[in-house]
Amino acid sequence: MRHFAVLLLGVAIMVGRADEPAAPPYVTSIPAGYRDWKFVSVSHEAANFNSIGAVLGNDIAIKAYRNGTLPFPDGAIIAALHYKHTPSEENNKVFGKEQSFVAGAPTNVQFMVKDSKKYAATGGWGFGHFQDGKPAGAAFLKPCFPCHAQAKATDLVFTHYAP
């Protein structure tokens, strides 16, 4: 009876594997030291996102950005730090105008890690999304690659380097 149960379980796992092909690998841990990386650019996503953010790069990414090296070499990592786009009452009081928006509560940190072998299935980039330090899973990250694939001319990277 016990062997039969184990066999059933084995069949179930095999069926599961056949129905859902393994998700491509993605970034499951936060790259060390990213908060000290150099500045690439800033962005503001209005509408539902209501987000303001900064993009930073590790040394390999920054070097590639500055030299215009495309595709980005293996080892390049790009980080996007997102915050709520938040009015600054403090600044507006001084300005005497409702004009100033700053980084409010942090919402998430996202990464693109270049490893052309490990992440071959997603254009050589591993995608990652972390909220309160916890990684998002495969289903959440599935739309990253097809969307970024539209930025083919810049090796799937949307953010341009700000001088």
Add this chain to the structure above:
Amino acid sequence: MRHFAVLLLGVAIMVGRADEPAAPPYVTSIPAGYRDWKFVSVSHEAANFNSIGAVLGNDIAIKAYRNGTLPFPDGAIIAALHYKHTPSEENNKVFGKEQSFVAGAPTNVQFMVKDSKKYAATGGWGFGHFQDGKPAGAAFLKPCFPCHAQAKATDLVFTHYAP
């Protein structure tokens, strides 16, 4: 005759000095390496400014920010990199929505340099503003100090550190 001319010149200089008290010193050259400094936060100034920017800090400034050290110690330098707040047609096309704004043309870079002796007349901070690499003069920088003086609780610094 020659001595008389020199004397007249001397009197003219003295009169000039008496009429216009010397402007407090300000930052006249761009601190080296600022584009490699660590990230403090982002900001978006709407209305007439239409600006998006990043604030970076040298190691002394970043350490003070992270430790909550106030006042900032001598040697701290804070840089504000400003760009036109510019819609990204490229991103909007992918999103299918008019929502994405990025750093457009750079507009100016501003600095606050802490030196409690040199800049004693302006709260211990030297202010600087550079457009196309050229420094603004005393008249342009005059409003910096009285405005920043309103942020007394944070040692005249408006920008808070983003985690």
